[in-house]
Amino acid sequence: MVKISVLLSFVFLIAFGFVVHGSSATKEVGVYEIKKGNFSVKFTNWGATIISVILPDKNGKLGDVVLGYDSVKDYMNDSTYFGAIVGRVANRIGGAQFTLNGTHYKLVANEGKNILHGGPRGFSDVIWKVKKYKNKGDAPKIVFAYHSFDGEEGFPGDLNVTVGYSLIGDKKLRVTMKAKALNKPTPVNLAQHTYWNLGGHNSGNILSEEIQIFGSHYTPVDSELIPTGKIESVKGTPYDFLEPHKVGSRISKLPSGYDINYVLDGAAGNKLRRAAIVHDNMSGRMMELLTDAPGMQFYTSNSLKNEKGKGGFVYQSHAALCLETQAFPDSVNHPNFPSTIVTAGKTYKHHMLFKFSTPAPYS
Numbered sequence: 001m002v003k004i005s006v007l008l009s010f011v012f013l014i015a016f017g018f019v020v021h022g023s024s025a026t027k028e029v030g031v032y033e034i035k036k037g038n039f040s041v042k043f044t045n046w047g048a049t050i051i052s053v054i055l056p057d058k059n060g061k062l063g064d065v066v067l068g069y070d071s072v073k074d075y076m077n078d079s080t081y082f083g084a085i086v087g088r089v090a091n092r093i094g095g096a097q098f099t100l101n102g103t104h105y106k107l108v109a110n111e112g113k114n115i116l117h118g119g120p121r122g123f124s125d126v127i128w129k130v131k132k133y134k135n136k137g138d139a140p141k142i143v144f145a146y147h148s149f150d151g152e153e154g155f156p157g158d159l160n161v162t163v164g165y166s167l168i169g170d171k172k173l174r175v176t177m178k179a180k181a182l183n184k185p186t187p188v189n190l191a192q193h194t195y196w197n198l199g200g201h202n203s204g205n206i207l208s209e210e211i212q213i214f215g216s217h218y219t220p221v222d223s224e225l226i227p228t229g230k231i232e233s234v235k236g237t238p239y240d241f242l243e244p245h246k247v248g249s250r251i252s253k254l255p256s257g258y259d260i261n262y263v264l265d266g267a268a269g270n271k272l273r274r275a276a277i278v279h280d281n282m283s284g285r286m287m288e289l290l291t292d293a294p295g296m297q298f299y300t301s302n303s304l305k306n307e308k309g310k311g312g313f314v315y316q317s318h319a320a321l322c323l324e325t326q327a328f329p330d331s332v333n334h335p336n337f338p339s340t341i342v343t344a345g346k347t348y349k350h351h352m353l354f355k356f357s358t359p360a361p362y363s
């Protein structure tokens with residue numbers, strides 16, 4: 001595994017790092033690594049995307065625990081959102097429209113009549129600037145920045161967005177998302193769309209991994225995955241992960257797997273609280289996720305099918321799980337959901353903290 005990952009890094013370095021000619025300026029798409037001990041995370045500024053996370057397992061063997069591609073060109077033409085930052089509004093907005101303060105906004109639909117993850121050219125499909133990059137010291141860090149223009153994919157107002165990733169303490173990854181509305185009120189809902197498989201990106205599926213989700217309620221959806229507006233208890237449903245369960249324990253009760261927003265317990269906004277804990281008994285890897293976001297979309301990569309990924313490995317349905325902390329989907333059309341509107345001059349903030357470990361005894 002060590003040799004493979006070293007070889008892969010080399011392949012990345014030679015395969016990436018080419019130039020894309022943008023409309024206004026020539027911008028470079030590259031690969032960046034931040035590393036602390038043998039914990040390494042690699043990124044591309046295409047979509048402010050995480051392309052690899054290398055971690056030891058219980059025997060100290062290193063492995064890459066996120067799905068992705070060998071070449072950045074594959075990220076430019078994907079429909080999976082592997083590792084990317086999605087926005088301006090993550091998740092779905094029903095009918096690709098909303099009314100804000102008397103003005104009706106029509107967005108660019110990309111999933112039937114609805115809009116998903118900010119539209120056909122959302123934040124996951126643009127070149128971000130590398131604003132800061134420090135791969136040294138106690139807290140190696142990279143910060144990406146993107147200026148979203150007024151009317152982009154139909155959204156109102158200019159928006160300055162930054163996403164920072166840093167490695168802190170012992171195997172902790174902190175994600176800091178900020179977006180300042182410059183001149184008009186706008187909905188903002190950013191999400192980090194990494195596909196995790198703690199057993200290794202090429203280990204098969206996540207059905208035997210155990211997950212605990214700290215959300216006693218969820219937002220039910222219609223047949224197009226648009227929230228009905230109700231908030232229901234997970235009690236007695238396959239969505240109840242208040243106690244740890246294997247991901248696959250009740251998945252067959254759902255049409256194709258999990259793709260649902262949880263209302264996270266505890267107050268959103270001020271401090272980090274636990275969203276989820278995932279444990280893979282085979283590798284011994286554990287991941288704890290904390291956030292200040294109101295909700296979390298739990299997605300078991302239901303639509304992956306014959307997706308050719310890193311090292312030629314072909315990903316199938318349930319090859320990974322996504323823990324996309326965010327506001328509730330379609331909030332702009334549900335006054336009873338926490339508001340996602342950022343008024344002009346104000347800044348949206350969203351934090352995630354991933355803690356990785358290999359706890360010794362686990363039963």
Ligand SMILES: *[C@@H]1O[C@H](CO)[C@@H](O)[C@H](O)[C@H]1NC(C)=O
Nearest residue numbers: 002037038039056060061062
């Ligand atoms: C990872 O780091 C630890 C602590 O520095 C070290 O003991 C271990 O040998 C390293 N593992 C690998 C595979 O490099």
Ligand SMILES: *[C@@H]1O[C@H](CO)[C@@H](O)[C@H](O)[C@H]1NC(C)=O
Nearest residue numbers: 073074075076077078079080
């Ligand atoms: C982009 O993806 C589509 C299908 O999703 C495929 O038909 C097309 O060949 C791809 N283009 C490139 C340049 O890889």
Ligand SMILES: *[C@@H]1O[C@H](CO)[C@@H](O)[C@H](O)[C@H]1NC(C)=O
Nearest residue numbers: 100101184185341342343344
């Ligand atoms: C709605 O419009 C009024 C009048 O233009 C303005 O004072 C108010 O701040 C606006 N509300 C938002 C959320 O921007």
Ligand SMILES: *[C@@H]1O[C@H](CO)[C@@H](O)[C@H](O)[C@H]1NC(C)=O
Nearest residue numbers: 129145146147159160180182
């Ligand atoms: C917004 O971003 C642009 C481009 O990075 C920058 O020139 C401008 O100063 C920023 N504006 C504010 C108010 O931060």
Ligand SMILES: *[C@@H]1O[C@H](CO)[C@@H](O)[C@H](O)[C@H]1NC(C)=O
Nearest residue numbers: 208210279280281282362363
């Ligand atoms: C994890 O594996 C150990 C043996 O390696 C076993 O004793 C334990 O029951 C397993 N736990 C779960 C939750 O599968």
